[in-house]
Amino acid sequence: MHKPEEDGKPSETLRAIFEPESVAIIGASDDSGRIGGRPLRYLLEAGFAGGIYPVNPNRDQVQGIPAYPDIRAVPVQVDLAIIALPADQVLSVLPSCAEKGVKAAIIFSAGFGETDAAGAALQAEMLALARRLGLRVLGPNCLGAFNAHTGFMGTFTQALKHGFLAPGSVAIASQSGACGGHLAYLCRQRGIGVGYWITTGNEADIGLPECMHWLAQHPTVRVIVAYAEAIRDGDGFVKALKLARSRGKAVVVLKVGRSAAGARAAASHTGALAGEDAVYDAVFRQYGVYRAGSVEELLDIAYACSHGVFPPDRSLGIVTVSGGVGVQMADAAAEYGLETPLLPADAQASIKAMIPFAGVTNPIDVTAQAANDKSLLGRCLEVVMGEGSFGAVVLFVTSAPADPDFAQRLLAVLGEIRKRHPGRLIVLSFVAPQTVVREFEAAGFLVFEDSNRAVRAIGALAAFARSFQRAASGPFDAPAPAERTYALTRGDIDGLNEQGAKALLAAAGIPVLDEILSASAEAAGEAAERIGCPVALKIVSPDITHKTEVGGVVLDIPTPELAVAAARDMLARVRGHLPAARVDGVLVSPMRRGGTETLCGVFRDPVFGPVLMFGLGGVHVEVLKDVAMRLVPLDRDEARSMVRELRGKAIFDGVRGAPPADVEALIDVLVRLSAFADSQRNVVGEVDINPLLLMPQGQGAIALDALVLPVSE
Amino acid sequence: MHKPEEDGKPSETLRAIFEPESVAIIGASDDSGRIGGRPLRYLLEAGFAGGIYPVNPNRDQVQGIPAYPDIRAVPVQVDLAIIALPADQVLSVLPSCAEKGVKAAIIFSAGFGETDAAGAALQAEMLALARRLGLRVLGPNCLGAFNAHTGFMGTFTQALKHGFLAPGSVAIASQSGACGGHLAYLCRQRGIGVGYWITTGNEADIGLPECMHWLAQHPTVRVIVAYAEAIRDGDGFVKALKLARSRGKAVVVLKVGRSAAGARAAASHTGALAGEDAVYDAVFRQYGVYRAGSVEELLDIAYACSHGVFPPDRSLGIVTVSGGVGVQMADAAAEYGLETPLLPADAQASIKAMIPFAGVTNPIDVTAQAANDKSLLGRCLEVVMGEGSFGAVVLFVTSAPADPDFAQRLLAVLGEIRKRHPGRLIVLSFVAPQTVVREFEAAGFLVFEDSNRAVRAIGALAAFARSFQRAASGPFDAPAPAERTYALTRGDIDGLNEQGAKALLAAAGIPVLDEILSASAEAAGEAAERIGCPVALKIVSPDITHKTEVGGVVLDIPTPELAVAAARDMLARVRGHLPAARVDGVLVSPMRRGGTETLCGVFRDPVFGPVLMFGLGGVHVEVLKDVAMRLVPLDRDEARSMVRELRGKAIFDGVRGAPPADVEALIDVLVRLSAFADSQRNVVGEVDINPLLLMPQGQGAIALDALVLPVSE
Structure with a gap:
């Protein structure tokens, strides 16, 4: 797979697609309603200033401009070829494109990988040919791209049939053509300015991450809206997200396939292997992406970000002419992560002096x-x-601005306030005709009909602000700890027993118990004597991962004598259950009392690679799925946010008189485990520390059991 | 507080407010922009056919019709008086209203309970006067009511300034005037037909429940939309909800004050004592109410219900011209409680035959x-x-119907399908001008711009359908168990110790352990001998509710001798901690092993009375607040839905190889406890069974500890 060019150097391919100086349309049609005709019509209507070269062997002119029998016949340099031919003719024109020196080709044609095995084979053949020719390809089965700044309309989407979009700070990248078109239509209708728009279709070559990476570099882009079904290039995606964040650009994603039914539908729709949806959630959280649940939410947040004003903190002042809607907005603020601190007493008094029965705390009910x-x-x-x-103020005025007089007077009043407080986020919520809404927007206000959606958008803006601040205070990725210097091989890990796994983790800086592996029942007794009772016994075998199920764990053994007996019974039991298992012996451990059982581990996502997981132990993880995940590596702040994310996090504060837990020690373990998994990502496939016993503050955290597995071969 | 009239007999008061034959406006103004002028203008413009009698001592005519100096001077019978006077003049006109024999008065005037102590005193005085006069009152500080069927416009809301609402099957009842007006404006804008609209303001007399009860009885009302800040009459509210459900009417509520900030704002806004928000959630769930989170959601659901088509089950067929949006809708279906079963194989083949590359499972991507x-x-x-x-089918066609030709042809095609499948729920999602949307609505389709909101509405319709079906299969309220015949007094409960509490619960049919209360350490040893070791010891004292905190619990005592020692130590320990506590002795219990710790109990909500609570025990309840609540009494179905509601419900299926729990026994306990709490509601204030040990299937559930407290005096 081609990779986007290095940071700081914008991709020439994407430049050719978004900002071509000249474009050839292979399969250009005189019928402006057809797929080969529509882009030409759009280019002409949008006044694209670059060269437009229809290629059609049967006509001298297409839609009134000169046509060429072959792209090679075009008399000037061509940056971009748009291919609007039946699938079976696409391969035959690629060599001519390469010969002409085009930098990229947009392939509209359907009938490739989205169809059946024959189509997939044709797509593979097409890609191999393109690679051999050094040609980058968008699509096939895509709707192309447009650039509203230059009037370049390399698309046949019906969404432009009723008019083009005003250029603006929003960029849209969509894997689905129909969704991309739908988004474009809605943006136009809502007056959201869109500078760049691209659909990636089957992603034979260019994928969503490469597009997003290019858009993140572009100075006119402030918001990247992405519609995704399945990301194929996880690393590229994360790289694009990091770049966008470091440049203070908001990324808003609608990633479908959240539910089992949705994932089934997504798989049948794209044929792509979808990563675990919860991992997407983790990635979005980690890199400050807003994940929208619907098209409407996606555009609400994009619209809010497009104005470029992000509040300095999460505090929201609510001003309302309806007390009831004020309460709703206060509820919404709590839901969307905002705070509604009280208005200072002096200010309360000032408002009371003006309006005796005003609500003056916050919401301020005027x-x-x-x-x-x-x-x-x-x-x-x-x-x-x-x-x-x-940090932000929202003003709700019902449908009063539907009255033109009211609207004009309100605009005058707000204009004054805007002047006195430039750069502050003021969001309005009212219901009025679009023309009125546009006037308030032009005066520097965000306008939402629904007051809850207004508050949701403010919550999103505040979250972006925090994410940008954190990015500015960087670094995000933890430096490797000293332990990182060693380099493991797959052989070091394959067949590792519990003791070996713990030794590896101990070397990575993760606290483990002092334990003794005993080869016989008698040796276990001696070990119990040395360690001091009570002790725990556990069977050690590379072939047994679930020890309790074969009677391989006995806790709380009070004397060395009983340890001998327990070890003898255990060895017999395990042999009875699993006669073929290799048994390395019995591990004798000191019993640890108190503390909170947690678990952490690392698994490998097919798209994003090693993922760190942390959760509460016991039945919590199985019954409640109360876990947090992040890509590795991560720093202490990110590890702390994992801990805060658990629904059951209050347990760490100490419940029922228990002392608070040693969360800093927990964070230590998470960061070290993440660095270990990162540095050994080519060999370590899975780590499972369960339980990780979290002791009271100052007493640390300790891995009571551990498993390390190599990557699958 | 006056109560709504009995079931089956519509309230004469509400009839007078919604369907007056004659109305007097006291304080009628010639200026149609003023509060006293607007209702008159609206009544005249709306063509109200009943008698309209302005009362104004200074004019012979008001807005062109004859005015009267006093309501008593009106020459005919007057059903309803609208009072649009300053607060300090309201009391002076009430006697004349009573003398004239009006059935109810709508008081617009502000300056009562919503302001300050003086206003509250004035309101109390006004109410006392009205009661003495036998006069029912809506308000004060309300925006009145309207009836779109008759043109009765007893309101000064600005929302009608731009036009009246088309009559329809939706009724709106709002505690807030501004919110009520906002809802009316939005309904008009969206083409939602509203028959009745009422705002209750300060609710000195008539509250939201009474209004809802009347609306639930009205044959033209299909949907009741309620905006609530705090319900004062919990019983009346529940009665209205039950009536609505029994008649197949959907109730959609926006209850604000969900968050702490919102509750603070609600309290400052209305001055009302708000019940616990979680109890509202429980009530809504129990009586099939849809709780909306925003005005937009409220109207989406009301709109969907207004068509009166409810799907027979939760299955949803998704047909889409965009695969991506299909996946979104499948995700949304899962989120909103719908199922998306596969299309039958034959049908899949039929569609494949028409469109080779269609997605044919479900979503059906055409x-x-x-x-x-x-x-x-x-x-x-x-x-x-x-x-x-x-059960329902949703069709997504992007913005294609924005093209008039497309819209007309689609309408023709869908019209045929509508004819062949009358009464089936077909929901459309597309973006097009309002006129186009109205045409599709007139042809019998629900239309939503946003596909997720379409699916959410279908989920709501399916939930209503289930609720109506359940109501039809009744009865809801569990019959009293045999144990109900006894009648307790407060004295029976006051100062009850654990043993007493358990005896009470045992009499109510709840299983408890066979235990022996021992007055001395030696007696405890004998009891342990009789019961059989291991045993548990617990201190018994009416003064100690948290036994573990004073060392009042010892578990797993292996021998009678050790039981004597443990009891002796315990008695000494407790005396040391709480020398003043009355100690009844030490309770000796058999140890129960295994099972899942749950807890259940009853507490008293200030608005709704006794509430049954159930949750997982241990740290779950404290850390995760994973509890379900219902008003008592309840039947087995409702108890089962409580169990299903827990996030951690999977634990009952058995995790880590544990057997499934005896959920039927649990349901027994919940139903019996609810019947107990219901029958003893005047004396029992609180019950706490913690833990309630739930054993594996067939082995029952047993109360290991219990506390019963009397109602506060």
């Missing part, structure tokens, strides 16, 4: 009185803006 | 090919409707 007196509303809002020191 | 060929789309949809046997 009542219908302020709705009828715009100057009063303005003065209240000024108090909130000036003295409230909220 | 691809852009069908979007371009309406007859093909119609044939595919016919296969899905005819052979799919889905």
Whole structure:
């Protein structure tokens, strides 16, 4: 698979696709309704200033401009070829494109990998040919791309039939053509400016990550909206997300296939191997991506980000002419991670002086009185803006601006406030005709009809702000600890027993118990004597992963004599259950009391590679699936956010009189395990520390059991 | 507080408010923009056919019709008085209203309980006067009511300034005037027909429950939309919900104050005592109410219900011209409680025969090919409707119907399908102008722009259908068990120790252990001998609720001798901690092994009365708040739904090789406890069974510890 070019050097391929100086349309049609005709019509209508060269062996002119029998006949250099031919003719024109020196080809044609085995074979053949010719390819089975800044319309999407989009700071990258078109249509309808739009279709060559990476580098792009069904290049995706974040660009993703039914549908739709959906969630969380649950939410957040104002903190001031809607917005604020601190007492008094029965804490309910007196509303809002020191302020005024007089007077009042408080986030919620909404937007306000959606968007903006701040304070990826210097081979790990696994983890800096492997029941007794009772006994075998199920664990043995007996019984039991298992002996461990059982581990996601997992132990993990995940490596902050993410996190504060847990020691373990998994990613396939016993503050965390497996061959 | 009239007999008061034959407006203004002028203008404009009598001592005519100096001067019978006077003049006109024989008064006036102590006192005085006069009152501080069927517009809401609402099957009852107005405006804008609309303001007399109860009885009402901040009359509310459900009417509620910040704001806004929000959730769940999280969601669901088609089951067929949106809808279906079973193999083959590369499982992705060929789309949809046997079908066609030709042809195709499948739920999702949407609605289809919101609405309809079916199969409230015949007094419960509490619960049919209360350490030893070791010892004292904290519990005592010693130590320990505590002795119990620790109990909600609570025991309840609640009494089905509601419910299926738990025995306990709490609701304030040990299937559930407290005096 081709990889995007290095950071800092924008991809020439994507430049050719988004910003070609000249484009040839192979299979150009005179019928502007057909797939080969539509892009030509769009290019002409949009006033694309670059060269447009229809290629059609049967006509001298297509849609009124000169046509060429073959791309090689075009008299000038061609940056980009659009191929609108039946699938079985695509391969025959690729050599001519290469000969002409085009930098990339957009292949609209369906009938490849999305269909059946024959189509997949044809796609593989096409890709091999393109690679051999040094030709980069978008598609096949895609709707192409457009650039609203230059009028380059390399697409046949129906979404442009009713008009082009105003250029703006939003860029859209979609794996699905139909969804991409739908998003474009909705953006146009809602007045969201879109600079760049691209659909990747079957992704034979160019995938979503490469597109996103290019967009993240582009100075006019402020928001990247991505529609994804399955990411194939996990590393490239993470690289694009990191780049976007480091440049303060918001990434909003609609990743479908969240449910089992959805994943089934996604698989049948794209034929791609989908990674575990929970891992996508982890990646999005880790790199500050907003994951939308619907097209509407996707565009709400994109719209909010497109204005480029991010609040400095999560505090929200709510000003409302309806107390009830104020309460709703306060509820929504809590739901979307915002805080609603009280208005300072002085400010409360100022508002009370103006409106005796106003609600003045927060929400600030200025009542219908302020709705009828715009100057009063303005003065209240000024108090909130000036003295409230909220990160963002939202103002709800029902459908009052549907009245043109009201709208104009409100606009005047708000314009003054905007002038006095430039750069602050003020969001309006009201219901009025689009023309009115546009006027308020032009004056620097975000407008949402629904007050809850307004608050949700503010929550998203605040989350982006935190993510950008964190990126600025970097570094994200933990430096390798000293233990990293060793290099393991697969052979070091294959067939490792519990003791070996613990030794490996101990070398990586993870605390384990002092234990003694005993080859016989008698030796176990001696070990118990040395360690001091009570002790625990565990069977040690590379062939047994679930020890309890074969009677391979006995806890709380009070005397060395009983340890001998217990070890003898255990060895007999295990031999009875699994006569063929290799048994290395019995591990004698000191019993640890108290503490909270947690578990952590590493597994390998097919798309994203090693993933660190942490959760509460016992039945919690199995019954409640209360776990947090991150890609490795990670730093302490990220590890801390994993701990905070658990629904059961309150257990670490100490419940029922228990002391608080040693969370810092836990974070140590997570960071070290992540560094270990990262540095040994080519050989370590899976790590399971279960339980990881978390002791009270100051007493550490300790791996009571461990398993390390090599990568699958 | 007045109560709504008995079931089956519609309230005369509400009839007078919603369907007056004659109305007097006291404080009627000639200025149609003022509060006293607006209702008159609306009544005249809406063509209200009943009598309209402005009352104004200073004018002979108001807005062109004859005015009267006093309501008593009106020459005919008056059903309803609207009072639009300053607060301090309201009391002076109430006697004249009573004298005239009006059935109810709507008081618009602000300046009562919503303001300050003086306002609250004025409101109390007004209410006392009204009661004495036998006058029912809506408000004060409310926006009144309207009836779109008759043109009765007893309101000054600005929402009607731009036009009246079309009458329809939706009724709106709102505690907040501003929210009520906002809802009315949005319904008009969205073309949702609203028959009745009422706002209750300060609820000095008439509250939301009484309004909902009346609406539930009205034959033209199909959906009740309620906006609530705090319900005062919990019993009346439940009664209204039960009535609505028994008549197959959907209730959709936006109850604000969900978060702490929201509750703070709600309290400051209404001054009402809000019940615990989680109890509202329980009530909504129990009586099949849809709780919306936003105004938008509220209206989405109301709109869906207003068509009156509820799917027979939860299965959803998804037909889409965009595979990606199909996957989104499948995800949404899973989120909103719907199932997406596969299309039968024959039907799959039929569609494949028409569109070779269609996705045919479910979602059924008919691809852009069908979007371009309406007859093909119609044939595919016919296969899905005819052979799919889905409870509901959703069809997504992007923004294609924005093209008028496409819209007309699609309408023709769908019209045929509608004819062949009358009464089936078909929901469309597309983006097009309102006029186009209205045409499809008129043809019998629900239309949603956003595909996820379409699926959410279908999920709500399916949930209503289940709720209605269950109501039809009744009874809901469990019959009293035999144990119910006894009648306790407060004195029977006050100061009850653990043993007493268990005896009470045993009498109510809840299994408890055979235990022996021992007055001395020696007696405890004898009891241990009789019961058989190992045993557990627990201190018994009416003054000690948290036994473990004072060392009052010792488990797993292996011999009677050790039981004597343990009892002696325990008594000494407890005396040391709590010298003043009355100690009844030491309870000796058999040790129970295995099983799952759960807990259940009853507490008293200030609004709704006794609430049954059930959850997983141990740290689960404290850390994860994983509990389910219901009002008592409840039947086995409802108890089963409580168990299913727990996030950790999988533990009952048996994890890590454990056998499944005896859920039927658990349900027994819940139903019996609920019947106990119901029958003794005047004396029992709180019950706490913790732990309730749930044994493997066939082995029952048993209360290991119990506490019963009387109601507070």
